Amino acid sequence: MARQEQVSDRVLTLPNALSLLRLVLVPVFFWLILSKRDGAALVVLMVSGASDYFDGALARRWGQVSRVGQLLDPLADRLYIFSTLLGLGLRGILPWWVVGLLVGRDVLLTVTIPVLARAGYGPLPVQFLGKAATFNLLYAFPLLLLAQGNNLAADLARPAAWAFAWWGIALYWWAAWLYLRQVAAVVRDTPGQAA
Secondary structure (H helix, E strand, O other): OOOOOOOEOOOOOHHHHHHHHHHHHHHHHHHHHHOOOHHHHHHHHHHHHHHHHHHHHHHHHOOOOEHHHHHHHHHHHHHHHHHHHHHHHHOOOOOHHHHHHHHHHHHHHHOHHHHHHHOOOOOOOOOHHHHHHHHHHHHHHHHHHHOOOOOHHHHHHHHHHHHHHHHHHHHHHHHHHHHHHHHHHHHHHOOOOOO
């Protein structure tokens, strides 16, 4: 049987500070992509990816899982993905239909927030599949940046970048489907909510 994590109302924790750092770096990262400072953008993305791992690991290990962290972590993930998609789209690295596919998924899931609120719930916890999808996309984006150019590194990065991108897109939508099913089950099982 899996151990149930205790969720606190604490705000001032190291894991939350790491999530906040990730949020602060989003506009820096976006500016770096748009100004074609790809090396610096890759460094910021790597720091963000490392802090994404450590904030969750530390929160679980130190018993500092918090409601604030449960909101900040996925928010930072979504903002990095959105800013990267927008930046790569504006630079012509990603086709706009791919950008639309990924942004559309997040818009669809955003619609569930008021539905859950009417049933007395906040956003449901992030599942492993959603984390795996984000992981793939956050690997694809730096590789897509590295794939720009006419050199051996770009040639090696290109197929890996698109492999991670396609796996990320597939897992992103699969996770969305499972999340929508969870939302439907919560609403259906909440007294007074069934149609």
